[in-house]
Structure formats: structure tokens, C-alpha cells
Amino acid sequence: MRSRTAMRSRTVSQHSLSRRGLLRLGGALAGAAAGGALLAGYASSDDRRTTIRFLQNKPEAIPYFDELIEDFHRAQSEVYVVHDSTPAALTPQFARGAPPDLGCYNYNLETSNFLARGELSDLGRLPEARRIDAEVQDLVGQYAQYKSETSVLPYSITAAGVIYNKDLFEKAGVAIPRTWTELLKACKTFKARGIVPVLQTYKEPWTLSQGLFDYVSGSALDVAGFFTRLKELGPKAGPGAEVSFGKNFKDAVEKMLVLASYTNADAPSRTYYDGNVAFAHGKAAMYLQGPWAIGEIEKINPKARLGTFALPATEDPKDVKVRVNLDLALWIPHASSKPNAATAFLRYLMRPEVMDAYNAKHLAWSPTRNAPAIRDERVAGIQPYVDASRFYQGAGTYFPGAIPLGNYLQELLIGGNADAFLRKLDDDWARYAQRSL
Structure with missing residues (x-):
């Protein structure tokens, strides 16, 4: 890649x-x-x-x-x-x-x-x-x-959402989900029909950080506000602080584990390339990747009918946002x-x-006022979120390299221990803050 x-x-x-x-x-x-x-x-x-x-x-x-x-x-x-x-x-x-x-x-x-x-x-x-x-x-x-x-x-x-296979959605009679409950209902419908609901690739940690972690947390909490408050704590940051991963990210992490239960069984051994190939061949209904993957999928299967929607991790559609970088x-x-x-x-x-x-x-947006809308139907589904400035930068992008977020996410999804994951983030951030903030 x-x-x-x-x-x-x-x-x-x-x-x-x-x-x-x-x-x-x-x-x-x-x-x-x-x-x-x-x-x-x-x-x-x-x-x-x-x-x-x-x-x-x-x-x-x-x-x-x-x-x-x-x-x-x-x-x-x-x-x-x-x-x-x-x-x-x-x-x-x-x-x-x-x-x-x-x-x-x-x-x-x-x-x-x-x-x-x-x-x-x-x-x-x-x-x-x-x-x-x-x-x-x-x-x-x-x-x-x-x-x-x-x-x-x-x-x-780039505005990243859930890439979905239009043919599989139509075959299963599933509409684009607008709430967390609707998303889980769609997953259950696909699973009942023998279709993998969500394609995941755990082998390359960055796909988990920019995908599952960023997508779910972005609709579940105010990402920028959280990290602003966390940085303001400086060396006082840690598990017992008024703002912490254990307190503020717990709901989002638990939702990640629920969504992960609807993924492909071989996710731990699959790479980004493997994911693109599998999705191009219709092996799953949804794929947590950004627009950069669409071009790669197109090379493998030019006839794939794709669309994109913002992942809803909330029950209020008005709170749903799209991840941008x-x-x-x-x-x-x-x-x-x-x-x-x-x-x-x-x-x-x-x-x-x-x-x-x-x-x-490149299926991206220009940052200027009154920039032209993207007309490509594969990503046009998230244009309204960009127009309304309903977007956020992924939580994973705020982590310094000293904190191995991707590796921790691999452990989380394989072991399923949310509390241990959140504790590691709090402990690591506390050490980082004492050295750097």
C-alpha cells in the first residue's frame, strides 16, 4: 500500500x-x-x-x-x-x-x-x-x-465514513442506519442472511485507530473538547482526574466491542490490502475505511456499487458527525x-x-468557502455533514507516537477487556503529560 x-x-x-x-x-x-x-x-x-x-x-x-x-x-x-x-x-x-x-x-x-x-x-x-x-x-x-x-x-x-455495498443492502432490504439502534439492527439482519455485517482488518493497527476507534467515539462524545480539557490538566492527568479515558470514553469503547462482534472471524490476520480485496468481491456489507480505499477497491472490481454514510453511535441523528482529517x-x-x-x-x-x-x-473536499460539492455517488452521502460542518478530527490523531494506541486496540478487540484498555490509555497519557505538558 x-x-x-x-x-x-x-x-x-x-x-x-x-x-x-x-x-x-x-x-x-x-x-x-x-x-x-x-x-x-x-x-x-x-x-x-x-x-x-x-x-x-x-x-x-x-x-x-x-x-x-x-x-x-x-x-x-x-x-x-x-x-x-x-x-x-x-x-x-x-x-x-x-x-x-x-x-x-x-x-x-x-x-x-x-x-x-x-x-x-x-x-x-x-x-x-x-x-x-x-x-x-x-x-x-x-x-x-x-x-x-x-x-x-x-x-x-478527507471525510471518512462507512463504505457500504449497495447490492448487499438492497438484497437484505436494509436502509442506511441513522441511529445506533438501527445500525445494530442492520448488523443482525445481515448476519441472519449469512452476510458479514462489518469487515475489519486488525493486523494493521492504523486501520483500527482511524476506523472503529475514531468512528464510534466521534459520535459518542466531543472529541476536540475532551482533548482540550485533558491537555489543560497537564501533569495532573490520570485515571482519577475529572477528565479521563476511563470516564469519558467508556461508553464509546463498549460500543466498539459490540460492533466488533459483527465482524469477520479472520479479522485478526487480515491486512488493509486483504480488506480491500474482500470488500471488492462482496464479502461484507460495510467497511470502516475512508475514501482512499474506494480507489483501491475500484481497481479490483470496477463494477462494485459503493456508497458512504456517517457511522451513528448515538440515538439522535442530529448528533451524528463524520470523521475528517x-x-x-x-x-x-x-x-x-x-x-x-x-x-x-x-x-x-x-x-x-x-x-x-x-x-x-481524490474524492476529497476543498477547504475554501463555497467549495464545489463532491458529485461522486460513492462519497456523496457524507456531503451534507461537510456542508453543515458536522465533522470532527479522529480521536486517534491526538495521540503522540509514544502511546501505542493501535496495539492497545488490537488487544482490546481480541481480548475484549474495555477497563484494561482504558486504564492503559490513562496511565500512558499521565506519563506523557508529566514529560511533555
């Missing part, structure tokens, strides 16, 4: 793009957008370009960004972009003082650490920043904030010696016709 391509390289001399050059470039790109014209009056030789390193390592999008980079090169002659698609971690790059000039990266807890320390440039002055929907920009601040700066610009939002976000480190050139490419990427086309291609 996580195959990578090597970083492309090319030898060019590196000059800093002037502010005047940036203004000329912005005007030329606007002209190119309107009439398809290339920049005029610039030397064509590479030795006049400023080279920047662009880090984007989302595997399925590497070829797509390669094409965008070539389009950018044809549209101007001041900036040359090297697409770094290597899987190297960000922290060592920042520690060496050699981060990428422009990142287009999944925004997560690791990235937020650089924001919190003030290592990312303030992009709030850009007109592109003012186009971002405020509800989406708030997702950035749920992890961290630095002063009042806008240092990370959302680029692509900032699948890609843009940022420029202060350590970059070529911020103007990096800004020029950032502004190109954020042109509506570029950003919206990328997101439509």
Missing part, C-alpha cells in the same frame, strides 16, 4: 526569488490561468531559476503532483520545483535545519509541534488564506496554535532560504481550478 517513488533531482543553481519577481510571477500565473499564455520575457535556461524542495509523499498522489509541477514549470521560468516524495520523518529534517521549502503534508500531531514552536511562517497575509472556510481552519488550531498566526493552510479534507495542508518553514519562491508555488497550488480538480480526483 505504501509504495514510494524516489526523489527526483536536477542540478540547477539556486537564487532567491526577489519580491518584484514574485509579483511578476503572480501576475503571469494569473494571465496564464485566463488565457493559457506562458510567462514572456524570461530566460528559458534553468540557471536563472530558484530551486525549491517540495515535500509531498502521499503515495497515490505522487504522479498527480508530478504533473502539476510540470504545468507550473511551463507557466513560468523563475522557480524550479523538486518533488521530494521520500518517506522520511519531518522531525529530523527540522532538527538538522534542513526542512523542505514547502510542505504539502498530512496535518497531524507531529506537524503541529513545529507550528506550536513557531517554526512555520505566518501565511495569514496571503489572499489564499482568507478563502479558507473558518470551520476548517479551526481544525488546525485544535492541535496547536502559535500566537495569532496562520501558519498552516488546509489543502485537502486534513489530508494535505500547506506550510513554509522559517528555515527555508527561499520563502518567496515557495510562496509562488503555494499560490499556484491554491488556485481554485488546481485545488478543486485535485480534490475531486
